[in-house]
Amino acid sequence: MAKDKILFYRNPQFSRCPSCKSIGTLHRSRSRNMFEQIVRKTSFIKVYRCKECGWRGFRSTLIFTKKSIRTLLIYILLMGITAYLAQYVILHYVMK
Ligand SMILES: [Zn+2]
Structure with missing residues (x-):
């Protein structure tokens, strides 16, 4: 990728x-x-x-290629998931 x-x-x-x-x-x-x-x-x-x-x-x-737009969307999605997970970990384990 x-x-x-x-x-x-x-x-x-x-x-x-x-x-x-x-x-x-x-x-x-x-x-x-x-x-x-x-x-x-x-x-x-x-x-x-x-x-x-x-x-x-x-x-x-x-x-821009069609494939590159798909790659970009996957990156954005992964970044979103990572941010969500980081927030989840901080709220449930660090803030206690
Ligand atoms: Zn011409």
Whole structure:
């Protein structure tokens, strides 16, 4: 379970263009304004441009997998059970 990758790095340059559906036509685009610069610097979302059809927009370079979401939920559940057990032990054995 610990070996499961929660996040996968993906390079949008090798993914499909959302507009014309051609592969390998996306290129990193320069930020045109402050908003795009802030988004680019503070997140894993980058501005891309398709050289085939001229589409321009944000693409994420990180993706969550279905398996990783399940792994995350198991971790949260385990953490909840651990917290509950710790509280139970403290209330019944330590506080007496
Ligand atoms: Zn395109």
